[in-house]
Structures are given as structure tokens and as C-alpha cells.
Amino acid sequence: MEIFSVVNSDGTVSIPKEILETYGIAAGAKVDCLINGRQLEMRIMGTKLPSPKTKLVSGYGMVKVNGPSVSVDFDAAELFQNDRSGY
Template identity: 60%
Template sequence: METTTTVNADGTVTIPAEIRKRYGIKPGAEVCCVMNGYQLEMRIVGTQLPESNTKPVSGFGMIKSDVPSVDPHVGL
């Protein structure tokens, strides 16, 4: 989901109602802002997210195996 919002004169950003409802963000909720280059990520702190009805994109690491795991960074 992608949506646009506006920063007001005080620097406040309103999280759209659809996003607040979807992620259970209530008044007083704490949101952590993480800067990653030119991207800003907002993470909800201390809120239990609702169950997702979407399938995982990747199943990496979800299958049990007797074979030891391999560190993907070894040999770089």
C-alpha cells in the first residue's frame, strides 16, 4: 500500500486513517522513524499488529533440514 500525506508548518505528519486502522495505531502510540538513505521508514513500537492474511513472499529458512546452514556472507 502506498499513500501520500502532507507535512504541516510544525513538521507534523498525519498518518492516514486507513493505515492507522489497518495497523491498530491509536492515539498515544509510539512510532519509530528510521532513516535509510533517502527513505524514511516508520515502525510502530509496542503495538501488536493484526494477523496477516497474505502469504509470505519467501520461505527461506522456514524448512527444517538436517543439513547445517550456510552463512551467505562467507567467501565475499
């Protein structure tokens, strides 16, 4: 998904409505900004889940897991970035 936004005169960037609704981001939500060269990544840090009507959690609660829970800030991509096994 590629959606453009504009930085205003005081340096604020508005998150487009489509993204807010898709990821359940509401006023007061905290986001973590990570910078990698010229690339900026934003991670949603809030604990509230998006409403069930969004695509993101349409199947939430349908699968039971007997293993340990995983924290909300778990990022599978980081496992591959830190993997030095050569694969």
C-alpha cells in the same frame, strides 16, 4: 501500498486513517523512525495488538508454536541485510 501524506507548517505528518486502522495504531502509540538515504521507515513500537477485525491479525492465535517466542521488534528483512553469505 502507497498512500501520500502532507507535512504541515510545524513539521508534523498525519498518518492516514487507513494505515491507523490497518495496523491498529492509536493515539499515544510510539513509532521508531529509521532513515536510509532519502527513504524513511516507521516501525510501530507499541505492545497492543490491532483489533481482530483487521487483516493483520485475522488468524492470530490459530497456530501453536513449541519454539521460543520472538520479540515484537523482530524484522526478518534485517537478517538478509546483515547476511554476508553471498546469496
